[in-house]
Amino acid sequence: MILRSFREGTSMTAVIEARGLVKHYGDVVALDGFDLSVEKGTVVGLLGPNGAGKTTVVSILTTLLIPDRGTATVDGLDVFTSAHDVRSRIGLSGQYAAVDEHLTGFENLDMIGRLYHLGKAKARTRSRELLEQFDLVESGDRPVKTYSGGMRRRLDLAGALVAQPPILFLDEPTTGLDPRSRIQLWEVIRNLVTQGTTLLLTTQYLEEADQLADDIIVIDHGREIAHGTSDELKTQVGGERIAITVRAGTDLGSAAALLRPHANDEIHIDKRSRSLSAPITGGAATLTAVIRSFDTAKIEIRDVGIRRPTLDDVFLALTGHTSDYGDSGEHDETQETR
Numbered sequence: 001m002i003l004r005s006f007r008e009g010t011s012m013t014a015v016i017e018a019r020g021l022v023k024h025y026g027d028v029v030a031l032d033g034f035d036l037s038v039e040k041g042t043v044v045g046l047l048g049p050n051g052a053g054k055t056t057v058v059s060i061l062t063t064l065l066i067p068d069r070g071t072a073t074v075d076g077l078d079v080f081t082s083a084h085d086v087r088s089r090i091g092l093s094g095q096y097a098a099v100d101e102h103l104t105g106f107e108n109l110d111m112i113g114r115l116y117h118l119g120k121a122k123a124r125t126r127s128r129e130l131l132e133q134f135d136l137v138e139s140g141d142r143p144v145k146t147y148s149g150g151m152r153r154r155l156d157l158a159g160a161l162v163a164q165p166p167i168l169f170l171d172e173p174t175t176g177l178d179p180r181s182r183i184q185l186w187e188v189i190r191n192l193v194t195q196g197t198t199l200l201l202t203t204q205y206l207e208e209a210d211q212l213a214d215d216i217i218v219i220d221h222g223r224e225i226a227h228g229t230s231d232e233l234k235t236q237v238g239g240e241r242i243a244i245t246v247r248a249g250t251d252l253g254s255a256a257a258l259l260r261p262h263a264n265d266e267i268h269i270d271k272r273s274r275s276l277s278a279p280i281t282g283g284a285a286t287l288t289a290v291i292r293s294f295d296t297a298k299i300e301i302r303d304v305g306i307r308r309p310t311l312d313d314v315f316l317a318l319t320g321h322t323s324d325y326g327d328s329g330e331h332d333e334t335q336e337t338r
């Protein structure tokens with residue numbers, strides 16, 4: 001619905017393209033008319049909560065699943081009638097690591113290299129290179145059954161890169177990775193994109209979409225609910241927000257009541273961090289007025305400022321509820337309508 005015109009007329013150079021995808025599982029509507037277009041050398045982030053339909057989109061585009069309706073092409077090839085050729089051009093790292101437990105990390109990668117006909121020497125070199133890149137050198141010669149979840153995840157990602165495919169699908173690539181590994185993977189992804197790789201990435205992490213994606217599609221209930229760059233989505237939600245943190249023991253209801261006359265829309269309250277935020281206009285003048293009213297009411301402010309919206313705010317504005325992605329550290333949130 002949002003910024004669709006921004007996309008129109010771009011399909012000529014799209015490397016990944018889907019139109020009107022519909023997929024039902026019995027009564028469950030996994031996809032409900034989903035469109036997608038990824039230009040060469042760009043990253044599109046599919047952002048949505050559990051059950052939104054992200055994996056279903058990836059499975060269809062990687063030839064693993066046939067939709068009830070709709071069309072899809074990858075590198076100009078029909079995903080359904082030219083599945084074999086499509087597979088030779090893509091790399092996939094699925095949501096759940098698909099690695100062989102009984103082989104070592106090296107053997108897993110080497111095997112993929114052989115399957116892709118890299119040749120013995122090249123497969124070996126490439127495997128060692130990737131073990132290095134994914135911080136698995138020390139464990140590379142151990143069976144995967146001794147690996148931690150994060151190590152398996154990294155090995156699976158490395159596996160998707162063995163054949164240096166020009167088109168990559170990564171389904172929640174950093175779920176389960178520690179912060180350091182996540183940042184390392186972002187670096188790897190940025191380098192690939194610099195070298196011309198086209199990437200469709202799904203994520204539950206707003207920050208990840210913000211960091212990596214040129215274009216973000218917010219998906220919920222099998223439909224696109226918003227689309228644009230991170231900046232465009234944030235601008236869409238409105239301009240500035242005031243954010244106030246109050247002292248422990250403060251009645252948040254009274255604080256919200258003081259803020260309400262200045263707020264343009266819902267006031268967002270996070271009980272745990274004792275912070276309130278709301279869209280405002282008027283910049284510094286409004287900020288001063290709010291501080292004055294809190295001062296008069298003797299409500300102590302710990303921190304206050306004006307900030308641009310985050311993708312969290314975008315999600316709140318679009319769906320009427322906060323994201324339940326859990327990466328912002330914010331829980332126990334409530335909203336208050338004016």
Ligand SMILES: Nc1ncnc2c1ncn2[C@@H]1O[C@H](COP(=O)(O)OP(=O)(O)OP(=O)(O)O)[C@@H](O)[C@H]1O
Pocket residue numbers: 025028029030048049050051052053054055056057095204
């Ligand atoms: N094989 C299946 N059988 C029945 N229902 C399914 C199947 N696969 C997916 N679904 C349903 O389709 C919907 C979309 O699922 P999908 O796996 O695409 O979501 P997702 O966005 O990837 O979620 P998550 O973030 O949890 O991975 C969900 O309601 C899910 O329960």
Ligand SMILES: [Mg+2]
Pocket residue numbers: 054055056095171
């Ligand atoms: Mg999924």
